[in-house]
Amino acid sequence: MLKKIILTLFRFLVGGLFVFSGLIKVNDPVGTSIKLEEYFEVFSNDIASFFEVFKPFSLELSVFLIVLEVVLGIMLLLNFKRNLTVSLLLVMILFFTFLTFYSAYFNKVTDCGCFGDAIKLTPWQSFYKDVVLIVMIGVLFIFRKDLPNGTSKATSVVVAGSALACFVLSVLAIRNLPFIDFRAYKEGVNIPEAMQPSGALEYRYVMKKNGEEVVLDEYPSDESYEFVDMQLKNPDALPKIADFGVWNDEGDFTEEILSGNKLLILISSYDKMDADKLGNLDVIMDVEGVETVLVTATAADEIEQVMEAQDWNVPYYFGDATVLKTIIRSNPGVVLLQDGTVLKKYHINNAPSLEEVKNNYQ
Incomplete structure (x- = not known):
């Protein structure tokens, strides 16, 4: 009786946590892919160079792992194909534990992204969380024959439907912006205020x-x-934002960017930029009373090529690639600022009209 209670408790805790964690990541697959890229970069330098091969596929791997995480959690909760489910969960948690241990012990990736940007854990907290999960999943694996084993058609439909729904939501989040923005640069945030401590540091x-x-x-x-x-x-x-900065060869222009009405076009990577859709931004670059500024993490010669190809004549500055990716999950992306307050953010697939931009500043 006691064993049954423990197995049921572990099943609901593990399954619920996997579903919860996966659904948070469904909201922002691009963020998960950025974390995977960081891991592949570190592993290629520290362990073996072949990890570099995975970097171009980080987004696809992100979606696969997210969908798998949610589906396995649902399968466990529904007692569906117990042997396959528990075995895959054990493999998955061993993989995650290796990542979190490596992050914590070698201080390489300071945020594992276990719960996206919604819940921040330190590397050691993430590792201890995974150790607890290993224990619970290990118990479920050892006593898997004592678990119920369902294979009904109705359950199969629920599992398949969940996988499809997660995949569709992930694609929508990639092609647009996250449904819920948990990051420090979300709409409504005043960046200069977020760069200051919220109280006296003790x-x-x-x-x-x-x-x-x-x-x-x-x-x-x-x-x-x-x-x-x-x-x-x-x-x-501590300040919610500690890494925002904009500069060029003439010096720091952060203060200037955070004053007045600004339309920022952010390009975090030249190679991964959706260049075919840059023309969608032409119509919004001449709004009266709003200065259009391009902020990029690319090399000067590359951005000069973009300016020439698009026939743009706007000032451009440089920013940190990680910061630009944090601000907006689109490359390029559009951010409307008013005295440093984020009014609106747009994915390049949903570039605003001229009237939309004007209305945001009224």
Whole structure:
């Protein structure tokens, strides 16, 4: 009886967590693909160069893993094909645990993206979470013969329908923008305000005295203490945005970008840019009272080629590629700013009309 209760509890916890985690990622498959690219980059440098081969397929792998994560969770909850389900879950969690351990131990990828941008976990928190899941899935695997085993047509339809629904939603999120924006640059955010602490930062001090470390809330006046480290007591007060910056050869232009009415065209990668649709932006680049600015992470000669090919005559600046990808999941993408406040963001597939742009500034 006790074993049955434990197996049922583990089944619902594991299945529910996999469905929850997968659905969050369905909202933003591009974000998951960016994380996979980071892992492939690290592995190609640290482990074996062949991981470089996977980088061009990170988006496809992202969608596959997301759909698989949701479907396996549903299969477990519905007791569908127990042997296959539990075996695949064990393989999947071992893979995820390797990623999170590598991130935590070698401090390579500081955010695993386990729950997208909705819930941020430190690398070690992600690893400990996966260890707990390994234990629960391991128990389910060992006692899989004691689990119910359903193979009804109705359950098969539910599982297949779930897979199809997740795939369709993932494609929609890729071709447009995430349904829910959990990132620091979501619409309505004032970037200059988000770049400031939300309160006074408070620290505790790690000191050493007589060979022993002690933690003090205030810096000691006793000179016999030796300073070791500082620990932030209220990390929630840190700025929500700490990496936004825009520049060119003449200097930093962040302050100028965050003042007045700006229409930003963001290009995070020249090679991956949807160049065929750049012409969709021509009509919105001459709105009265709104300055159009191009911000890119590409090389100067590449962006000059774009400007010449499109016959654009607008100022362009440089930004960090990761920041640009964080701001908008489109390459290129359009962001409307008013004194640093994000009014609206547009995927290149849904470029706004001239009237839409005007209406945002009224």
